Amino acid sequence: MQQAWFDTIRMMKQDGGYEDEWPGLAKQKLSNTLQKELDRSEKAHIVIIGHTGWVPPRGELNMHLTLDTNTRELVIQPVLTGTPKEREAQLAWFHLMYADRGLLQSVINFQLRGVIGALEGMASKSFRLGPLWGLAEQIGLPDALAMGGARVTVPYYKLEPKTFGMTQVMVDGKPHGEMVQAESLANLAFQGQLLNADKDLQAALGRTMTKNLFCGQMDDDLAKLACKSVAALSSQADTRAWLTLPHSIHLKRLSVEPGIHQITLRTPSVNGGTYHEVTQSLKVGEGDIKIFREHIIPTQNTAMMQQPASTQTAWLTER
Secondary structure (H helix, E strand, O other): OHHHHHHHHHHHHHHOOOOOOHHHHHHHHOOHHHHHHHOOOOOEEEEEEEEEOOOOOEEEEEEEEEEEOOOOEEEEEEEOOOOHHHHHHHHHHHHHHOOOOOHHHHHHHHHHHHHHHHHHHOOOEEEEOHHHHHHHHHHOHHHHOOOOOEEEEEEEEOOOOOOEOOOEEEEOOEEEEEOEEEEEHHHHHHHHHHHHHHHHHHHHHHHHHHHHHHHHOOOOHHHHHHHHHHHHHHOOOOOOOOOOOOOEEEEEEEEEOOEEEEEEEEEEEOOOOEEEEEEEEEEEOOOOEEEEEEEEOOHHHHHHHOOOHHHHHHHHHHO
8 A cells, every 4th residue: 555655646746736745645654764765766666567376277076966755855965086185175165065064954954854864964965845846746857866866067166275485576686575465366266166156056956957857758768877877977067267367466566776687586385495486687767667577387387388389389289
């Protein structure tokens, strides 16, 4: 906030006509250090923008849909796949977003299925059909889900820790502190997925039941089983994402003397070593504001991104 006030007051001072206003604003809004900077108009300024890391990809959470004819409920349970960490992330997402873990829901599950049912309900999600049971029988839903249930898939985000630390800034070999995080696109993507979790599940249930109702209309059991198998295999969550976006955006504002300066950005890795490092020469004149942008990605990825276009195309084509 002080930087914004500093820039505003600096422009008021340079443009003129605000001599009765800017000194009072400076004393009210700026620290002693920034007030002194106002008297050094010969300074040049460098704004460093760091696009750090990559936004994480979305994963696919598989669930098993069945119909409990005794309680007249649709029940979904997670089917965990992948590595141990992926299975943990899938279970955490299901528990946070979908599982019947509330007090009221636990009481209802206890009334319908007893103690065991109440405990099992914490690891599942149920939808009571109630007065819609007659319609469900009319359209053939019990028969459609009778042969082993159905597969439901929804997208989710893995709760992955950052692999990079805060970027250190050096000017002409002298440290100038760390960059400041301005925005986290990874958090925005994660929060957006949280908001859309219920809609994703409803859409997935609609697609799955439509497919299985179609299969349930077949007379031949073998054909019905083949149709349900194809429906299960073709069930996929929408995991599309803009994977070239950075994980987060960091900023740093520097006041330097006019001339040529060597700017070094050094980003450590959380497990030791260097995540990314770059040095660039910048020439700034008196009163100039120069912008230095850098995509801060792991060193091995940097080498690939700097290859000629023909080499990158060949690399993608081979895969």
